[in-house]
Amino acid sequence: MSRRSKWRALGAAPALALAATLACRSSHDPAPPPASASAIAVSAAPSQSSAPVATKEELALVSPLSRGSEVAGFVVREIAGMRKGRLRVVFTRKDAVVRLDIALLDPEGPVPPATAGRYAVYYSLRGATPEDGERLAKKLAAAIKKNDAPPPAGMTTFTPDPNEGTEL
Numbered sequence: 001m002s003r004r005s006k007w008r009a010l011g012a013a014p015a016l017a018l019a020a021t022l023a024c025r026s027s028h029d030p031a032p033p034p035a036s037a038s039a040i041a042v043s044a045a046p047s048q049s050s051a052p053v054a055t056k057e058e059l060a061l062v063s064p065l066s067r068g069s070e071v072a073g074f075v076v077r078e079i080a081g082m083r084k085g086r087l088r089v090v091f092t093r094k095d096a097v098v099r100l101d102i103a104l105l106d107p108e109g110p111v112p113p114a115t116a117g118r119y120a121v122y123y124s125l126r127g128a129t130p131e132d133g134e135r136l137a138k139k140l141a142a143a144i145k146k147n148d149a150p151p152p153a154g155m156t157t158f159t160p161d162p163n164e165g166t167e168l
Helices: 003-028 037-044 056-062 130-147
Strands: 074-083 086-093 096-104 114-116 119-126
Touching (some): 056 086, 074 096, 086 130, 096 130, 119 130
Antiparallel strands (some): 074 086, 096 119
């Protein structure tokens, strides 16, 4: 074999190896179909909570609040249906999130930041201050008090979620 043909054979070897690899791979591991623009948009969208959609009775409890309502500089992002015996209203402002949980008031349970008759309002925060949580809890309690609606089906007293322990 001449020197020139030897180099040609060596130059073709990587291309042949790549082609063989792709052929084997396609028979065993088919490549996924190309993603459409709508599939990309759906996968890039933030995942919504798995909470059920709020019923008319649940929405009546927090009326006139609805998705998009503005309260104390925050916007209602979501009013989720009953989950774990409580109704959740989520407020956002830029990167701050305040989650308010409405449950039945338990005189022997944890002290809520706000109450409205038989209802208690608790909050959890991400990127917001405790003052934001207190202020929004009190505003939500005021709306609940005006409505004087009966408890939605499935509502119970508030039981804090158990925290996982931290190893020291």
